[in-house]
Amino acid sequence: MEKRESFNSKWGFILACIGSAVGMGNLWMFPTRVSLYGGGSFLIPYFIFVALIGSTGVIGEMCLGRGTRSGPIDAFGAACETRGRRKLGDALGFIPAAGSLAMAIGYTVVMGWILKYAIGAFTGATLAPADTDGFASAFGSMASAFGNNGWQLAALFFCILILMFGVGSGIENANKLMMPVFFILFVFLGIYVAFQPGAMQGYRYIFRIDPEILADPKTWIFALGQAFFSLSVAGNGTLIYGSYLSDEENIPASAARVALFDTIAAILAALVIIPAMATTGAKLDQGGPGLLFIYLPNLIRSMPGGTLIAIIFFVAVLFAGMTSLLNLYEAPIATVQEKLHLGRVPACAVIGIIGAAVSLLIQGIVSDWMDVLSIYICPLGAGLAGIMFFWVFGKDYAETQVNKGREKNFTKWFVPVCRYIYIPVCALVLILGIALGGIG
Template sequence: MKKRESFNNKWGFVLACIGSAVGMGNIWMFPTRVSLYGGGSYLIPYFIFVILIGFTGVIGEMSFGRATKSGPVDAFGYACGTKGKRKLGEILGFIPVLGALAMAIGYTVVMGWILKYMIGAFTGSTLAPENVESFGAAFGSTASAFGNNLWQIIALAVGIIILMFGIGNGIEKANKILMPLFFILFIILAIYTACQPGAAEGYKYIFRIEPKVLADPKTWIYALGQAFFSLSVAGNGTLIYGSYLPDEENIPEAAGQVALFDTIAALLAALVIIPVMATTGAQLDQGGPGLMFIYLPALFKSMPGGHIIAMIFFVAVFFAGLSSLINLYEAPIATIQEKLGLNRKLSCGVIAGIGVIVSICIQGIVSGWMDVLSIYICPLGAGLAGIMFFWVCGKKYVEEQVNLGREKKFTDKFLPICKYVYCPICILVLILGIALGGIG
């Protein structure tokens, strides 16, 4: 049997998982949610849900992957195989794999935008428009059907080349560069922002607590959605990264580090973007691509040293996006390797071909594409992985796998919380997403 690839060390794995978690949700959604839902009033439930999901779902997916040394298809197959239903498990395992591929394809479109704006920050084209309306028109042209083919293909090629080098020499090495640089660049931006007149108002805004907002169910619902999607529990990326872990690694400790650094990344984004808006008197009520590609470039243009800030910002965002992109493509690539027996480079080539064709075709509808995936497929994949591991595999198996590599046994409350709190939360996220048109 061919030896399975693995991460070279624990920090390589942790940085890869941080890279998978740190993405556009941290940068273009988290600051907006903090602004809209009362600053600290939003942060309190957000921290609660990050701790809850980090120490249940993230640990579960990492442990499930490591235990089965496989992606979702064979992992789900193993779980159902204990009940004599392996084929059913394998079929269900394709749901998170196809979800990861579809999400990666949508993310490829976004990465094309980011790459174009990053290069444009150096050439001057990103900040060339005269006003917000002109910035909006420029982005509208980029985000239209077939409006950004070249940059999109280049962004995908960069991700696939990294993946071709495998786990230790590709994913791990890339994240050891991308993640530290991302944090360093955002810290530079945060320091610069702190030195701007009026920034203090932004900090007051971030950390204020309004009891009325804290008591509003919507604050808790959107904090739950943000935490859930930010930690990348979807039954695919975290599970597949876990499958490359040696038995000596302490998974609960690694999960805690991933949750911590993902939260720091989100807070850094808020500490940059909200004070920047405050210094110019702008209102942060527009999240998503509009914030990143229209309103922030317009603000950068009006700030002293704005061209340099735009360069740093879009390079940092590109690093965050690239680390997430390679995580999303890894599950389908690994599945092709496992099920079709193709080598690594050929598997990457097959997935790249699908990625190029489909991503070019969905450019004009990518927003709706991503909404469907985040509302339906991600919570469904996370829920299925949770049910397979925590319910189907059984108490003895779960406790053995979670405690592997630990000197002290993890809490006895872990399994009951996962079964009776985390799994229902996955179902709740699915229901609330359908009811409210998305909460992530």
């Protein structure tokens, strides 16, 4: 049997998992939701759900990957094999595996936008429009069908090239560089914004608590969606990274660090974006791509040293997006390696060609593409992974896996909480997403 690749260090793995979690949700949705749902009134349920999901689903997916040493198809298959239903498990495992590829393809379109804006920050093109309408027109042209082919293919090329170097030399080393740089750049931006007139009003808003908003079910629903999707539980990326772990790794401790740093990244984004908007008196009620590619560039253009701020901001966003894209493509690449018995480079090439072809075709519909995946596939994949690990493999197996690499056994409440709270939460995210048109 061919030796499975692995991470070279504990922090290499942790940084890779942080990189997979820190992405566009932290940057273009979290600050908006903090603004829309009462600042601290949103943060309280958000922290609660991060703690819940980080201590259940994230740990479970890492343990399932490590225990089976495989991606979702073989992991689900191995679980169902214990009940004599291997083919059923393989079929169910295809859902998160295909979902990861589809999500990666959609994310490739977004990364093409980010790469164009990051390079444009250096050349001056990013801040060239004169007003909001100009930025909206530039973004609309770029985000149309076949509107950004070259930059999109370039972003995908760099991602696949990194993946060809493997887990240790490629994914790990890339995250060791990009994640620390991301945090350093955003800390710098946070300090810069703090000294701008009017920023204090933004800070007051972020940390205020309005009991009426806190009592609103919508605040809790969207805090749940934000935490769920931010921590990347979907039965694929966290699972596949876990499959590269040694038995000496303390998974609950690693999961806690991932949840902590992902939350820090989200808070940093809010501490930069909300006070920056407050300096102009603007209300932050625009989330999604419009925030990053229309409203923030227009704001940065008017700031002292706007060109430098744009460079720092979009390079940081580029690094956050690229680390997430690496994770999304890794699950289908590993699946191709396992099922077609291809080497690392050919498997990357196959997935890269599929990613290039499909991502070019969906440029004009990428928003709808990503909505379908986040509403249906991600919570379904997370729930299935939880069912496989905590119910099909069973309590004894789950406890054995979670206690590997630990000096003391993890809490005895771990499996019951995952069975009776976390898995129903996955079902709730699916139901609420369908009912409300998405909560992620």
